[in-house]
Amino acid sequence: MTARTTAHIGIEENRSHPGLAGLLGAYHLVNQAEKGAAVKTVAELPAVYRAEAEDPATAFAADTVLLATPTGADAPAGCVVLKAPRDGRPPEIKRLWVAPGARRKGLARMLMAEALRRAAASGAPAVRLTVWSWREEPLALYRGLGFGVVASWDDRPDLLCLEKPLDTVGRPEKPLDxxxxxxxxxxxxxxxxxxxxxxxxxxxxxxxxxxxxxxxxxxxxxxxxxxxxxxxxxxxxxxxxxxxxxxxxxxxxxxxxxxxxxxxxxxxxxxxxxxxxxxxxxxxxxxxxxxxxxxxxxxxxxxxxxxxxxxxxxxxxxxxxxxxxxxxxxxxxxxxxxxxxxxxxxxxx
Missing domain, CATH: 3.40.630.30 (Gcn5-related N-acetyltransferase (GNAT))
Incomplete structure (x- = not known):
């Protein structure tokens, strides 16, 4: 798997990193609280979210998991998942999370940039994601990266569906081997x-x-x-x-x-x-x-x-x-x- 270092932040692809489970667990616990269904431990999460936090390598076996580690740190402080395209739909970005103590350092933007780069390199015409309407900072980040609100594919209240077209001008479509x-x-x-x-x-x-x-x-x-x-x-x-x-x-x-x-x-x-x-x-x-x-x-x-x-x-x-x-x-x-x-x-x- 590839790894790169940008602006004192190391980005690597590794769905089996021992620090990934903690990041995903923290993401889901906060997300549950924001939805008004707070739980105290990962074991109390809904089964689908608990499975991600307990065994991310299996949960995301077909997907790209990126981790961000600030220079000098001994563990990743942020993660994002680029879901593989399914049923003819564009790839979807999920589980963007940066630990509270590592925020305001550009980790989220770096993770998003790498996920978008990989999606474009794969030949995908667009990338999509969902975000709760009350999450103002992530929403501002996504809009700044060129995502726009589109017709919903998920009818949960207050959930916005966003999509970003990827630049395919001059890039010939390449069928998969x-x-x-x-x-x-x-x-x-x-x-x-x-x-x-x-x-x-x-x-x-x-x-x-x-x-x-x-x-x-x-x-x-x-x-x-x-x-x-x-x-x-x-x-x-x-x-x-x-x-x-x-x-x-x-x-x-x-x-x-x-x-x-x-x-x-x-x-x-x-x-x-x-x-x-x-x-x-x-x-x-x-x-x-x-x-x-x-x-x-x-x-x-x-x-x-x-x-x-x-x-x-x-x-x-x-x-x-x-x-x-x-x-x-x-x-x-x-x-x-x-x-x-x-x-x-x-x-x-």
Whole structure:
């Protein structure tokens, strides 16, 4: 997941941050009080709000959660959620909250700016949100950012519905890459071109995926041919992302444990996104697809390992994975230097 620092405020995407639950709990407790239905603890919140505060990684599994941390602080002081588009509707901004002691420092505006930037980068034509009419400061912020009141899609009294058109002038619409499961025959067909190219691109970019640089295309193709045999044997499932033009832009595999006492468990391996297709959420989509299939086929636990400090770590943490520990000098990177590896797990269902 990406992180950036602006005007002494660090913005990161992480729906699994341990400080997020407290921020969401505080938001909902204040919101309930403002609606005249005050409760004293998170446990007393309505079920849907309680679920968000108790397990935000699950509640917002398909969404983008942004956190703001002032420089020097050891925990985030603000959050916002950019909900994924659903049923053809624009993405919606929810749960904007800044802790009282961190207000008047620009955190809310920074969070909103980053959420809008990401929505625009995704190709969304507009963003919408709701706000209670009595919340004057947030309403002023939204209007200052270009949101206007539109016809209501939520009939609760005193709730205003706002929308902001996003600038799409000169920005061609880009269809999302298609993610599909590959049959063993399809893995064999793509082994020597698209799949091999993904593996070579990853190694050239410094990713620690089991190979040293330079990786010969024929060696990469041979590895994928072996994967095709594993797929035919039911040991490994493979999903690939296809660009609108047909080329492969990403891949992920799920390896099933063969031992009798480990049939509840699977391993995520070789999550690769081509360098030309990064920054568009494709890695998250591939991972979510594999996770959903694992759960649907009876697996209850997934594991993986990745080089400590790699960009992939941010992806896994943001997707709700838990670090189990780090092993020093576990594997060599493509340049041959020994690097530590962090082991991750995720419970399903």
């Amino acid at each position: 298609t993610v599909e499961r590959l049959s063993p025959e399809a893995v064999r067909a793509h082994a020597a071109d698209g799949l091999a190219a993904l593996l070579v691109d990853a190694v050239d970019g410094g990713a620690s995926v089991g190979f040293l640089a330079p990786l010969d295309a024929a060696r990469a193709a041979s590895w994928w041919s072996d994967v095709a045999e594993e797929a035919a044997a039911g040991v490994r499932d493979v999903w690939a992302a296809h660009a609108p033009g047909g080329g492969l832009t990403g891949v992920v595999t799920l390896v099933r444990t063969g031992t009798a006492n480990g049939r509840h468990r699977g391993e995520i391996a070789r999550l690769l996104v081509h360098s030309s297709a990064r920054g568009q959420g494709l890695g998250h989509r591939l991972l979510a697809t594999a996770e959903a299939h694992a759960a649907a086929t009876g697996l209850t636990l997934l594991v993986l390992d990745t080089q400590t400090g790699s960009p992939a770590e941010r992806l896994y943490r943001g997707a709700g994975w838990t670090a189990a520990g780090t092993i020093p000098d576990f594997a060599a990177d493509p340049a041959g230097t020994l690097r530590p590896t962090t082991l991750y797990y995720k419970r399903l269902g």
